[in-house]
Amino acid sequence: MNSKDNTSVGVEDRLLEALLERLNDSPVPEPGLVDQQAEAPLREYVEALGLMPFALEPEIPSASVKRRIMETVEGGRPTVERDEEMAEVVQMPASGWRRRALPLAASLALAFLGYSGWQYLHLEQQRGTIERLADQLSEANKQAVQLVNYQHELERAQDKLALVASHGVEICPLQPVETAQSLGAPHGTMFVAADRQNWYLHVDDLEPCPQGRAYQLWFIKSDGSTDSGGILEAKSGVCLEVTSDEMPVGTVAILVTLEPAGGSSAPSGPEVLYGDELTRIL
Amino acid sequence: MEPADSSRPDSPTEVTALDDKELIRTIVDGQSAALSELYDRYSGMLMALSQRILHDPADAEEVLQETFLQVWNQAARYDSKRSSVSTWLVLITRSRSIDRLRSRQVKLRTVTAVTRENPDLHTSPRGVGNVLRQERRRRLREEMAKLPAEQRQVLDLAFYGGLTQSEIAQQTEIPLGTVKTRTLLAMKKLRAVLRDEIRELL
Numbered sequence: 474m475n476s477k478d479n480t481s482v483g484v485e486d487r488l489l490e491a492l493l494e495r496l497n498d499s500p501v502p503e504p505g506l507v508d509q510q511a512e513a514p515l516r517e518y519v520e521a522l523g524l525m526p527f528a529l530e531p532e533i534p535s536a537s538v539k540r541r542i543m544e545t546v547e548g549g550r551p552t553v554e555r556d557e558e559m560a561e562v563v564q565m566p567a568s569g570w571r572r573r574a575l576p577l578a579a580s581l582a583l584a585f586l587g588y589s590g591w592q593y594l595h596l597e598q599q600r601g602t603i604e605r606l607a608d609q610l611s612e613a614n615k616q617a618v619q620l621v622n623y624q625h626e627l628e629r630a631q632d633k634l635a636l637v638a639s640h641g642v643e644i645c646p647l648q649p650v651e652t653a654q655s656l657g658a659p660h661g662t663m664f665v666a667a668d669r670q671n672w673y674l675h676v677d678d679l680e681p682c683p684q685g686r687a688y689q690l691w692f693i694k695s696d697g698s699t700d701s702g703g704i705l706e707a708k709s710g711v712c713l714e715v716t717s718d719e720m721p722v723g724t725v726a727i728l729v730t731l732e733p734a735g736g737s738s739a740p741s742g743p744e745v746l747y748g749d750e751l752t753r754i755l
Numbered sequence: 756m757e758p759a760d761s762s763r764p765d766s767p768t769e770v771t772a773l774d775d776k777e778l779i780r781t782i783v784d785g786q787s788a789a790l791s792e793l794y795d796r797y798s799g800m801l802m803a804l805s806q807r808i809l810h811d812p813a814d815a816e817e818v819l820q821e822t823f824l825q826v827w828n829q830a831a832r833y834d835s836k837r838s839s840v841s842t843w844l845v846l847i848t849r850s851r852s853i854d855r856l857r858s859r860q861v862k863l864r865t866v867t868a869v870t871r872e873n874p875d876l877h878t879s880p881r882g883v884g885n886v887l888r889q890e891r892r893r894r895l896r897e898e899m900a901k902l903p904a905e906q907r908q909v910l911d912l913a914f915y916g917g918l919t920q921s922e923i924a925q926q927t928e929i930p931l932g933t934v935k936t937r938t939l940l941a942m943k944k945l946r947a948v949l950r951d952e953i954r955e956l957l
Contacts, residue, residue: 486939489939489942489943490935490939493913493920493935493938493939493942494919494920496913496914496917497850497853497917497919514946516837516838516957517946517950517953517957518942518946519837519838519842520838520839520842520949520952520953520956520957521942521945521946521949521953522842522845522846522914522942523838523839523841523842523843523845523846523956524841524842524891524895524945524949524952524953524956525845525895525899525910525914525945526800526801526803526804526807526845526849527800527841527888527891527892527895528892528895528896528898528899529800529803529804529807529892530803530892531799531800531802531803531892532799532802532803532806532812532815533798533799533802534798534799534802534815534816534819535816538798538816538819538820539791539794539798541820542790542794542820542823542824542827543787543790543791545824545827546787546790546824546827547787632900635896635897635900636900638897639897639900639901640897666900666901667901668901668903670903670904671900718904
């Protein structure tokens with residue numbers, strides 16, 4: 474890279490730093506404020522920021538939001554119309570006030586007499602309504618918690634799907650090792666993202682771990698050393714799924730072994746699953 | 756703002772054929788159908804953005820309403836030389852959401868993360884536009900997922916959390932210089948991998 478390139482990169486970095494510093498104020502500079510040559514990359518950075526929310530799952534607002542916006546912009550003011558109707562209602566008795574004074578007084582007296590009884594009944598109804606609403610609220614809260622759990626499950630599934638379908642993903646089939654035939658015939662697949670950091674492991678038919686033992690995942694590196702990938706918890710009849718964003722640099726093979734409960738610092742027990750063929754599929 | 760075109764569409768059917776910039780010009784002319792169309796195109800994404808920042812659907816809806824009323828009132832201020840329409844909308848929504856976040860100390864509600872409806876069934880009646888948006892979303896998710904976790908973290912805190920670089924350093928207990936480097940790297944990677952999408956917008 475020549476000195477001119479170095480200079481332009483330096484300017485670009487400073488502009489980008491300034492853009493990030495001003496992110497909460499006015500990230501887009503007025504035209505002409507920055508050097509013309511720097512405007513294009515700066516504009517591209519702004520557009521990159523503007524694209525970020527497109528990665529989010531869209532959330533649909535209530536229909537009332539659009540209705541309120543459109544009522545405002547179209548000058549439709551239904552509340553005013555209602556006010557006008559009310560004004561007409563209020564004006565009617567005012568025009569014939571004297572003629573209707575006696576019947577009105579009688580009505581008011583009757584209304585006053587019935588008021589106490591009505592008030593009592595009304596309070597009773599309100600109490601019942603409050604109790605019913607409290608029950609409904611309690612039920613709704615339970616459902617909300619359940620929905621949040623579903624949402625988390627969905628997000629986890631989406632993350633897995635994103636990894637599995639991502640560009641440059643590699644798969645590594647894991648086959649049962651003969652020395653561990655008593656542990657059934659488990660088989661699995663590890664999906665490794667192009668960044669070689671994020672991975673997703675799926676294992677079927679892995680028998681629940683014998684008492685006092687634990688399945689442990691290992692990354693075998695090109696120099697023959699091993700790094701632990703953690704303890705795997707297998708449950709009967711349920712496939713085992715693990716995701717992580719940490720994979721040791723230089724991993725060339727995946728191994729699952731049966732270790733003492735709590736795990737070991739290096740593979741010491743029977744080998745259960747092994748795979749060393751990373752294949753790029755997308 | 757470019758001068759207004761004299762042949763403006765005046766029916767909702769016609770505005771669906773307009774691109775974003777033409778919609779803004781039509782809004783400047785006072786055609787509410789254009790605002791309605793712009794809302795249909797971007798309300799789902801902007802609502803998600805605001806909700807991501809505020810963690811409160813009711814507040815996010817208020818921000819959305821304010822955003823589109825601002826667009827209606829200030830469409831003439833839109834400058835296509837400074838940003839695309841979608842980025843303009845994103846920056847307005849983000850700015851309003853962060854203002855609200857800071858002023859109200861929004862309380863997290865239990866139902867925040869609940870997705871209420873299947874968005875794809877409602878975002879837009881037009882198939883092609885919807886498919887393009889889905890494709891853009893898929894690609895952006897992929898590219899964001901490819902960013903190293905530590906770079907994605909600082910970018911998220913800056914963009915969705917509204918934190919300054921110093922605040923990020925304080926919150927994550929990472930040196931300020933490291934935060935700045937990570938954010939710069941993340942932005943550079945994003946710009947590089949999204950080059951095609953950015954060119955479409957420019």
